[in-house]
Amino acid sequence: MRRNEVRWRGAxxxxxxxxxxxxxxxAGAAGAAVLGxxxxxxxxxxxxxxxxxxxxxxxxxxxxLDPLSNDLYMASNRPGGFGGQDIWIAKWNGxxxxxxxxxxxxxxxxxxxxxxxxxxxxxxxxxxxxxxxNTDIYMTKRLAGGFYTAPQRLPAGGGAINSSxxxxxxxxxxxxxxxxxxxSSTREGRQRVYYSINFGPAQLAPGGVNSSAADARPNVRQxxxxxxxxxxxxxxxxxxxIWTANRSSVDAPWGTAVHLENGINSPAGESRASLSxxxxxxxxxxxxxxxxxxxxxxxTR
Numbered sequence: 001m002r003r004n005e006v007r008w009r010g011a012x013x014x015x016x017x018x019x020x021x022x023x024x025x026x027a028g029a030a031g032a033a034v035l036g037x038x039x040x041x042x043x044x045x046x047x048x049x050x051x052x053x054x055x056x057x058x059x060x061x062x063x064x065l066d067p068l069s070n071d072l073y074m075a076s077n078r079p080g081g082f083g084g085q086d087i088w089i090a091k092w093n094g095x096x097x098x099x100x101x102x103x104x105x106x107x108x109x110x111x112x113x114x115x116x117x118x119x120x121x122x123x124x125x126x127x128x129x130x131x132x133x134n135t136d137i138y139m140t141k142r143l144a145g146g147f148y149t150a151p152q153r154l155p156a157g158g159g160a161i162n163s164s165x166x167x168x169x170x171x172x173x174x175x176x177x178x179x180x181x182x183x184s185s186t187r188e189g190r191q192r193v194y195y196s197i198n199f200g201p202a203q204l205a206p207g208g209v210n211s212s213a214a215d216a217r218p219n220v221r222q223x224x225x226x227x228x229x230x231x232x233x234x235x236x237x238x239x240x241x242i243w244t245a246n247r248s249s250v251d252a253p254w255g256t257a258v259h260l261e262n263g264i265n266s267p268a269g270e271s272r273a274s275l276s277x278x279x280x281x282x283x284x285x286x287x288x289x290x291x292x293x294x295x296x297x298x299x300t301r
Contacts, residue, residue, distance in 0.1 A: 034226075034246050035279055041263040041299040043290065044072075044283070050096030059085075059293035061285030062169075065092075066118040067222055067277030072097045073124075074296060075114035083110035087126055106148035107140065115169045115217065115272065124148065125170035125181070136162040137170045137183060154181075159201045163187040169217035169272055175224045175250045182227070184216040191216035193229060207254030208245045216240070219274040224250035228260075228273040228282065235259050239269025242284055264299055 044063070045054050054060070054072070062075035070092035075085045078100075086108040090097035107113060112129035119125060122142040128151070129135045138151040156162035163185060171182040182195045182205065191214045193205040209215060213233040220227045225247055230240040242264055245254040259265065260273075260282075268288035275282060282299045 036301045038260060038262055038264060038282060038299045038301045041282075041284075041297050044097065044296045044298045047096035047298070049093050051090065051099040053099040054090060054097055055290065055292065055295040057292040060296050061294045062114050062116065062272045063283035063285060063296040063298075064117060064219065064272075064274040065276045065281065065283060067120065070276065071118070072100070072283070072296075073103075073116040073118050074100060075116065076100065082108045084112040084129070085114045087113050087116045104146065104148070107151065117170045117172055117219075118142075119172040120174065123172070125172055126151075127168055127170070133166065134164055135166045135168065137167050137181075155199060161196050161199065161202055163202075166191075169219065169229075171219045171274075173220055173222050173224050178250075180220070180224060180250065182218045182220050184218060184229070190214045193218045205254065207247065207252075208257040209254040211257070214240070217272040219272075221275045221279045222277055223279075226275065226279060227254060228275060230271040230273060231257070233257070237265050238267035239287065240271055241265040242270045242273040262299070264297075 044050055045052055056078045058076055058078035060074060060076045064073050072090040074088050076088050077085050081102055087103040088100035089103055090100040113126055115127040117125040123139055124142055125137060125139050127135050128138055137154045139154060140148045140151040142148055154161045165186040167183050167185045169184055173180050179198050180195060184191045184193050193209045193215050194202045195205050196202050209227060209229060211231060211233040213231055215229055215231045218227055218229040228242055228244045231243050232240050242260045243257045244260060245257050247254050266288045268286055270284055270286045273282060273284040280301055284297055285294050286297050287294050
């Protein structure tokens with residue numbers, strides 16, 4: 001039998017319908033459930049088989065995991081790139097991440113590329129800097145052999161995803177037959193969290209995710225019910241800190257923002273947090289004392 005498949009014998013149609021309703025209700029409740037608390041945060045290199053090149057003396061950040069392979073996508077200005085920040089990929093080996101490899105010329109240019117978001121369907125969203133004050137979100141498709149299709153800029157202008165300001169941290173998920181893309185933008189003067197449905201107009205995300213401070217670099221769990229982002233709102237420990245919120249459905253406003261504890265936040269700056277495909281691992285960048293300008297850290301629950 002397939003996983004979660006139940007074979008009924010001797011049950012009436014009414015009993016099966018009733019049991020089906022109970023199972024559906026339970027599944028809905030589980031989908032909206034909040035997972036456990038996060039354990040202590042640690043440098044990603046401390047995993048048993050992680051390369052000591054995951055973090056370098058350069059700036060390493062924007063970490064996110066491929067939801068299927070657990071490979072680590074990141075941004076870094078380490079030597080060996082094509083100029084400025086590039087996107088790098090470190091393969092998951094079962095107990096840690098291998099040495100990061102540059103994603104190549106199909107993605108990286110002499111400009112800055114950062115905030116990667118590997119998504120189902122072999123898609124990769126990322127941000128490219130166009131001018132000193134303008135960054136936009138692009139999408140490409142991963143091909144066999146580590147190649148990519150030519151990156152395409154997402155819709156721009158007239159209230160679209162991209163604007164003449166800065167767009168950061170695309171976060172894609174699919175739910176209820178719709179494509180959702182979350183991101184942050186300075187189109188209103190400071191970083192705020194927005195979303196788009198089916199790549200249509202940008203809408204300000206409702207609920208606790210936005211405040212009177214800067215709210216940036218969102219990442220949404222694959223079921224659309226949990227979000228993490230960094231914010232300078234009241235309650236931070238020093239720089240931007242990582243916050244989280246939940247909701248009951250993909251159409252509901254986000255709940256109250258919760259400041260993450262257990263060593264995830266520090267008096268330094270924490271940014272671009274992201275959730276693994278199953279929601280049990282958190283990745284984030286931090287400027288706390290370490291090897292370089294910023295390092296990649298992780299926590300599990």
